[in-house]
Amino acid sequence: MGKHVRRYVMGAMIVAAVMLTAGLVVAQEGVPPTPAPASPAPALKVDTGDTAWMLTSSALVLAMIMPGLALFYGGLVRSKNVLGTITHSLVILCVVSLIWVLWGYSLAFGPDVGGFIGNLEWFGLSGVGGEPHAVYGPTIPHQVFMLFQLMFAAITPALITGAFAERMKFSALLLFSALWVTLIYCPMAHWIWGQGWLAKMGALDFAGGAVVHISSGWAALACALVLGRRQGYGTAQMVPHNLPMTLLGAGLLWFGWFGFNAGSALGANALAASAFLATHTAAAAGGVSWMVAEWLHRGKPTSLGIASGAVAGLATVTPAAGFVGLFSALFIGLAAGAACYGAVVWKSRLGYDDSLDVVGIHGVGGVLGILAAGLLASKAINAAGADGLFFGNPGQFGVQLLTAGVSVVFAFLGTLMILKLVDWTVGLRVAADEEERGLDISQHEERAYSQM
DSSP states (O other): OOOHHHHHHHHHHHHHHHHHHHHHHHHOOOOOOOOOOOOOOOOSSHHHHHHHHHHHHHHHHHHHIIIIIIHHHHSSOOGGGHHHHHHHHHHHHHHHHHHHIIIIIHHHHEEEEEEEEEOOOTTTGTTTTTSSSSSSTTOOOOHHHHHHHHHHHHHHHHGGGGGTTTEEETHHHHHHHHHIIIIIIIHHHHHSSOOOOOHHTTOOOSOIIIIIIIHHHHHHHHHHHHHOOOTTTTTTTOOOOOOHHHHHHHHHHHHHHHHHHGGGGGGSSHHHHHHHHHHHHHHHHHHHHHHHHHHHHSSOOOOOHHHHHHHHHHHHHHTTTTTTTTTHHHHHHHHHHHHHHHHHHHHHHTTOTTTOOHHHIHHHHHHHHHHHHHHHOOOOOOSSSSSGGGGTHHHHHHHHHHHHHHHHHHHHHHHHHHHHHHHHHTTBBOOHHHEEEEEEEHHSOOOOSOOO
8 A cells, every 4th residue: 555655745745846837837837829909798698609609508408417427426325325326416506596597597697695604686587588688698588597506506406415315315305405505505606707806806716616516515514514424434335336327427417518518608709618628628628637646556447437527627716717718728637637536535534424525526526616716717708707816916825725725615515504404404414224225226216227
């Protein structure tokens, strides 16, 4: 084991050195040639091309949830829990969709109340129709922006389910998801995307590093700590029951992420193309970086490791995708693969049971991505953004540090309180005998596979 640890440490040092050199290179190279000049604010007029792209992007993000995340998580659990795990993503999509169109969208993006939350003026989508909104997409119908954001709201609590896979009651899941989206996700979305206090400070989060990945990752840590370990954790074998299913899910996540990030440009334009390129590059670099770190540490690369690294690269580049260029995205992906692999390795030493590594990939990746935006953001990529530290603006990195810190604390502590409330009302964890039989039977009276 000592040899493997030394190999991993050596690999991590190499990656860190590459990252430091990369930052200097990016800073010295400056901005891409002939950047496009800033254009005046567009008139409020629906553009059919932008609208078609945003509807497509909304569908792509939907595919990330069902079937992408559902298959990715479903393949990682034991066979007795696969249907229960897939059902988590399915029912969260249903529940959050209803919450979003009734009150969630208004809380997240409605007229600001003290920089903290939106009011309920848009309850039931009152006033959210076919005309563009000056802030939320001047060339697309307001309702299209709402639908796009609905998919973000749905995938975020679905990500959390990986932390408590194989042991939470279905009734608890329903109550937890409804409360969490309303009390944690909506305020955070408003702070950063809905003209809230962090937005006014200039926080950069292009597609959800804080709103989606930090919030879900650190909420996942709270869930893992409160629910405790699965029965037999550390002694019984808990290996993935169907890796091909997981790899298929990873591919669908990668595919859908182009809508997630490039769609956040809110139009079919050059910014969308730049975010698309950054997304793909970071995913590829993350897969390679995780593979190398795992190879050095464990002596063998795995298919699951490569897929996990790609997802880590995707999650980490998300907040920066619209603010950074090609080489910055490459370095973000390399850092993500190594850092998130290290976080997963350390999980076993810290002793908490995050079943499907939500904390290590989304929690750590989200923080790393928010900070990377503060280092590598360039006005040449997005004229509406700000330069980062490597482009002469150290203040932006300070804003990003504050954003990451506030997001971690709010998501973690807020989730702890919600979990206590759910436990007090319906109870959080299935009984010991139900956990032993598996969630498929105990919660749904179904089997994923017929007995041989």
